[in-house]
Amino acid sequence: LLCSAPIPSKFTRTTGCVSEKRRKDRSRTQPNNSFRLFFSTKSRQQTMDSIISSMRGSDDAIKAGIALVKMAEHAERYKDMCALMRMVVDLKFGKNEDLDVEERNLLSVGYKNLVGAGRGSHRHVKHQMDTKSSDLAKGYLDVIAKETTGICKEVLEILETQLIPKATELKDAESDAEKKGSLLQSCIFYLKMAGDYYRYLAEIDKSQGYDKKAQELYLEGTELANGTLQPTDPIRLGLALNLSVCYYEILGDRKEACRLAKDAFDQAISKLDKLEEVQYKDATLIMQLLRDNLTLWTTADNPDEEDVTVADAE
Numbered sequence: 001l002l003c004s005a006p007i008p009s010k011f012t013r014t015t016g017c018v019s020e021k022r023r024k025d026r027s028r029t030q031p032n033n034s035f036r037l038f039f040s041t042k043s044r045q046q047t048m049d050s051i052i053s054s055m056r057g058s059d060d061a062i063k064a065g066i067a068l069v070k071m072a073e074h075a076e077r078y079k080d081m082c083a084l085m086r087m088v089v090d091l092k093f094g095k096n097e098d099l100d101v102e103e104r105n106l107l108s109v110g111y112k113n114l115v116g117a118g119r120g121s122h123r124h125v126k127h128q129m130d131t132k133s134s135d136l137a138k139g140y141l142d143v144i145a146k147e148t149t150g151i152c153k154e155v156l157e158i159l160e161t162q163l164i165p166k167a168t169e170l171k172d173a174e175s176d177a178e179k180k181g182s183l184l185q186s187c188i189f190y191l192k193m194a195g196d197y198y199r200y201l202a203e204i205d206k207s208q209g210y211d212k213k214a215q216e217l218y219l220e221g222t223e224l225a226n227g228t229l230q231p232t233d234p235i236r237l238g239l240a241l242n243l244s245v246c247y248y249e250i251l252g253d254r255k256e257a258c259r260l261a262k263d264a265f266d267q268a269i270s271k272l273d274k275l276e277e278v279q280y281k282d283a284t285l286i287m288q289l290l291r292d293n294l295t296l297w298t299t300a301d302n303p304d305e306e307d308v309t310v311a312d313a314e
Contacts, residue, residue: 048080052087062091069106081110086158093162098170098186104163108193111155118148119200145204152197159194184228185235191221192239195246196312202250211250218243231267232275237286240264244290245312248297258297265290 046054055061055068065088072080085107092099099107122144129137167190171183198214222243225236240260248257268287275283289312 048083052083056087056091062088065091066103066106069110073106073109076113078110078113081106082114082155085110089158089162093166096166096170098167098183099163104186104189107158108189111151111197115148115151115155115197115200118144118151119203122148122204149201149204152201156194156197159190159197164190164194181228184224188221188225188229188235188239191217191224192235192242195221195239196242199242199246199250206250211246214246215243215251218246230271231264232271232279232283234279234282234286237264237268237283237290241286241290241293242312244293248293254297258294261290261294261297265294 052065055064058064065084069081069084069088072078072084085103088103089099089107092103122141125137125141125144129141164187167183167186171180171187174180174183195214195217198210198217201208202210202214218239221239225233225239229236231237241264244257244260244264247253247260265287268283272280272283
């Protein structure tokens, strides 16, 4: 690849930091009844799978699961986050419900961190290799690729068999305008997320058509977003950012990448003065990434082009 998206060591849902005092205070907090049930003396030696299995039978399994997901996030146990969120998705799917905003963000954060380590490792090892690399080195790269591919396919199965169909079904059946709009945002969020993970697959293997699938999902989400969301909406901006990265990195169409990024930036900047402070911060953060990428992409002569990195949205 001529460029690659940086893999932050940790993706979070908020910009704030938890002080050491608050961490200590939190650790002294007594567990609620759900945790007393799931983490009794008899269950101290349980595996993650057995803990999840016992949680599924509880009336408040979703609430308890989300509480544990947040604990796993603070502990940077992203594999556990993903396992717990798969349970939450299954339970809400069974109840004919979509994930709420917090739940879908937790799902995104967990898998983004989990796959991020694999993407970074694959890039690093591949960069160190050359045509004279040993079979052992090539085999090691294959191991990393297989692990990373497995994570991508796992989240894509959740998105394509559960979340996208369910959100679409609920959106089409909803008559309340506000609820319909919320479900539409979910659809766009999931389409963007699916496009992201097909893009990650295409980084590893360009022979399986993953690049075209990523493009297809991004464009489907873009069509929905452009017709319903404001140009300053973070979901719409993030989608435009990642679609432009896909064109630049994966599809090799630099002209289209620049056009998409510039159009998204120009449309959003004309609406910034109408935003509240929180919305303003969210929008300008993604707009800065769009501008940074445009600066890199439009540089006439770049002697270190292979080392250029571009930013994408979470």
